Amino acid sequence: MTAPLTPHDHSPHLPPDPGPGSGPGKGGDRRKAVLSEVGRGALVALLVTVCGIALGLLWLWLSPRVPLVSDGKAVYLKDTEGEEAIGGDGAFALIAAGLGVLTAAAVFWRYRRGGVGVVLGLAAGGILASVVGWRLGVWLGPDTDIVAHATAVGPKVVFDAPLELRAKSALVAWSVAAMIVHLALTSAFGPREPHDTDFADSQTPQWPPPPPPPPAQDE
Template sequence: MTAPLTPHDHSSHLPPYPGSGGSGPGKGEDRTKAVLSEARRGALVALLVTVCGIALGLLWLWLSPRVPLVSDGKAVYLKDTEGEEAIGGDGTFALIAAGLGILTAAAVFWRYRRGGVGVVLGLAAGGVLASVVGWRLGIWLGPDTDIVAHATAVGPKVVFDAPLELRAKSALVAWSVAAMVVHLVLTSAFGPREPEDDGKGVPPEAYWTPAAPPPAPPASPDSPPDEPPSKE
């Protein structure tokens, strides 16, 4: 009497299916390291972009049109009531911020060509922080924000400059918007491409296991043994 054959399991000898994400002791550690590396990269980008906000404040202070004011000794008035200098100040800030956003996006793409979520978030957050730094720095270095004290110091009938003011706060996102658009375009046009899978890299045997043959029925003790074929 023979024992039934036990089908052999071939699955343990096959390579894992690509993308199946097999569990292993190093999988969690590798993923944690990748996340931490991405976070550090994004924080570094945000910090460096924020420092560039100093350039925004200096350029805004230099290029922004001045709003002339004059005092009669009792009140302060606009010297030119039909002037557009105030609106020009907001536009100048937005244009400078957008230009710096383009430059920082190009620099970040040159340094981190593969991109990544951390780099993109660093660009977005750094652009907003840099705009806030440039805005406050320009006001701090610009004309006196106390208009009454400034008018009293210069005297009546003397023209003086109004303090810098950003009326359209939406200009604070011009840096981030420009940086995100440019970085997306550069990544799409010049970023590394993932190799296309043509299906030839892995043999079909790696994805399926042939069915095991059914076990042979046990031999009966009363059945005669198989006779060898007769030779004629």
């Protein structure tokens, strides 16, 4: 007699379960999240840069003027002890810092959850807006050709010197103020992350209570 043949298992071999979070759509979702973050950052940088126009106009309006005078041969400061030149740098930095506070508040109000892209866009936009405001104020201000301007007005006639930003460090005042305010607003009013203790409690299995002991039997 022969032993019966053991039937082979012809069921298809299923691949192992890859586990949650590793499906084919995971990479696509991460890519979409990155592109969305980059898009928000670029939009914030663009809108903040446009606000540099307001910086240039306010600087032109509020910056103290430096009076010059010509004797027909050379151009001199009318008031050699004046502090108008330093005041121009200070006015630019203060206006830029004030606009940085406003833009940081507006960005936080629009994107309350924050994100790396929004923060980088705010910082880059502040620097670009400062450059735009600086160049716009110089362009709209008094003539930058001092000799031609002195010749046009004539000798012994006081005229304004062109706007000039001597301290280039003022170009970062917008970004610094915006970063400080945005960080403070995020810390005070931003969404809260769950605490580790709460997460640990949520992960603790809830076992059912043990059954009551059986009643004692009398012998």
